[in-house]
Amino acid sequence: MTTVSDAVPVDMHGALPAPRERFWYPYLLIAPSMITLTVVSLIPFIYTVYLSLHAAKFGRVTEFIGVDNYIQLLTDGRFWNSIGIALVFVGIAVPIEFMLGLAGALVLNQQIRGRSILIPLLFMPTMMAPIVVGLLWKIMLAGSWGFISYNVLERFHLIGQTSVFASPDLALYALIFVDIWQWTPFMMLAFFAGLQALPLGPYRAAAVDGANGVQIFFNITLPMLTPLLVVIGLLRFIDAFKVFDTVFVLTGGGPGIATETPSILANKMTFEFWNIGEASALAVLVWIAFFAFCNIFYQVAKKRLNAF
């Protein structure tokens, strides 16, 4: 039996540069992406940190004020409200998207008829621009004239004399519903792609051993799919926490502050109140929270789930 280790370099027969040049070669290759990342990501981030430590009202950066912006933010109930809203949003939307997506992927993975038509159709909500998604659901659920709100919700007295997006009790759940509608197909297709890439060997062995469907799912499919599930789940978590566009179009953070996520609050602080220092502090705090969360998540996923 012949094995090939990843660690063994392929003999390039003179194609490799001289040893001195070989040292710089990898750096040269990643230089364009590193330079791009530095310019579009690192420098703006450092500047955001700088702004967060300064009084910056109306776009004018004045004196250094240390952590005053952070203190102001951490003692502001509105900031904590926005964090709470985002956690409720993520806590409901992402698990539902995850479970529906996985279930849908397992169904798609069976040789169902019409799959080749279904898959492109499933991509549609995800391919839509968020502004279009917002407008679409505005038309569907607008108070008194919305296609669904007028023809279904009001006609059958499911909600009376109220507009979904104008109701402090319903608006957030309507936004969660829209997010699930938009992103479940993405999860489904990502998981489906993962399922398609799994090797057939273990399944053949399980069939020989007489394992049933549930045993195969929990002992073969799920463990092999875990790295993908973890990465997709994490990406959706981060993305859902930062949700902005659909909220902006559908409720603008209202009614009151019932759907004001951190991104909406940061936008308001920047472009309505022109309090750029505090908005920068918000951005940095959210980044720190994500950095910490992602690190913990990575360690847990690596050690407990063997995902990385």
Next chain:
Amino acid sequence: MKKRSWSVAATLAASAIIASGYGASAQDSFYAKAAAPYKGTTIRVLDEITPLQETLSKIVPEFEKETGIVVKWELLNHFEVINKGQADMLSGRGYYDAVMLHGFQVGPMLSAGVIRPVDDLVKNPKLANPKLDTADFIPKPYKTLAFANGKQLGFVNWNYNQIYWARADLLNDPTEKAAFKAKYGYDLAPAKTFKQMLDIAEFFTRKKGAMLAGKPLESDFYGVVLEGIKGGSTFGTLWRDFIQNYGGDIMDAEGHPTFNSPQVIEALKMWAALWKFAPPGIAEYSLVDVPTVMGKGIAAQTLAWSDFVLGVDKPGGSPYAGKFVYGPIPVKEGFKGGRFAEAEPSITVISTGSKHPEATFLFLEWLVDKKQQDKLVALGQGGVPIRETSWALPAIKGSSNKSLYAAMKSTLDVAAAKPRMPKFYEIYDALSGIAQEVGLGKLSPEDGAKKGQEAMLKLCTKCLM
């Protein structure tokens, strides 16, 4: 017949004015001489797009012909003109030489130091038109808008104002009149007090299938519609139309917050009471949606911006055009204080980043000159005047829509720019959220007043500049 003769007269007057504008010797005008050193200069001006500016855009090219100054005049919608205009001014880039600011924007922009005062330009005999006749500007909006801290910021360009707007065909229907009198004990007529407005709202709110003015309703009908979106002018309506006409205010003369006063609570109670008779989506309605709802004929009355009426109450603007009536903003029953009304006098200011302040100033002067204002009213077959003498122009005096102009005048007689508050946006955002919550019944008026007071105190103990 009388209406027709007035309309013919207005058209003739418009033609005469336009013809005189083109026929006059451009070289002889004050602006032609004053602009000689700036000939060929290009200035950029940002303004808002409403039916008024659309009409003005037909006149602006005359300035270019007259002076040789090239004007890049950009029109954007309400929200964009605020965001883009402020962003440019605050950046100091000066892409726009002049930007239109609503009255409420002036306080924050002044505190940011991005408005160039025009005192030196007004005092410069080479640039100041001696015949501008600023005494002709409708006084209260002009004086409260164009001056701050002893300095002049510009002139007054637009006198946006709110009025009471109702369905005349319903208010005059004999069956409805009789039923209303039997129920409330007084004659059905355009509301002069908020109590009457509430009675009308309650009376006309009906379900699909019920009779309205002798016809069965094909969809639900609402007694009132108000702007309820967070942001926009929702809180302005609550503040200037309701709270102030109940004798309250959000702060005292020194700028100390007074949002928890009994008068504010009383006004919030009326605000919440009216929302019960409004369409279910009221908390999503912006200043654009309110006239749309009125134009579609699904509400009996509103408080709305009069410039939007010009786009709705005209042939082709709405199936109900010609069936509306207008009036002054209602007040609290028995209220003895001075009358108030929501208005947003707006000003085009020169940005501190402008590289051509002199040429820009000449354009701003030219815009508010009586000659241009007369043309604007004539071409628009009416409009919203900034000059007292405009009320006497044929297009306004002879308009078939007399109650509209009477209502506008009643508002502009008392209309003032918003007080200068550096934290206006934060205050407005907090209080407009409370306005929504009280309207939706999620907060009691008492709790709303308490919460509003706390929110204001957190932002400022002395909120004026």
